[in-house]
Amino acid sequence: MNPQCARCGKIVYPTEKVNCLDKYWHKSCFHCEICRMTLNMKTYKGYEKKPYCNAHYPKQQFTIVADTPENLRLKQQSELQSQAKYKEDFEKNRGRGFSIVTDTPELQRLKRTQEQISNVCAD
Template identity: 35%
Template sequence: MVGYCPICGKPVYFGEKKRSLGRDYHPLCLKCQQCQRQLTPGQHAEHDEKPYCTNCYMKTFGTVTGD
């Protein structure tokens, strides 16, 4: 079964996917929505289903959840 990237909306095939927090991403799509830094699967926070690095999440939303 092919999943769809929550960032770009395009299909994510098995050989290219980065699975993080229950979603499949393209490797280049899994980046912080604020600073654009590439993220490691499972090592980031989310807000409104968008990934953020821990630093940007703390600055913007105050506390870390979803790690």
């Protein structure tokens, strides 16, 4: 006995049968759920036993983690450790943030130009 098409419910004969996603389909009925583009065994992606094209394949979405007491404790602990590390790094590198710049001829020229501009504006 010939099976029924998963899309249209009509009988699927062997010459037009596509066996995919644990169902039988007519070749023309095996299309994307969204855009209705005809698919084949190489171009389909199955999701919840339904065929989709690559463009309309449903994206997996992540769930939100609940704020359980244990998760809140872990979050607070990691923030405390982070603050301690930043404070330790700050204390260790205190006073090292400055670098000495040598007076190159270009910097000397810029300094003179800025002084001249300042003098003109002050008059």
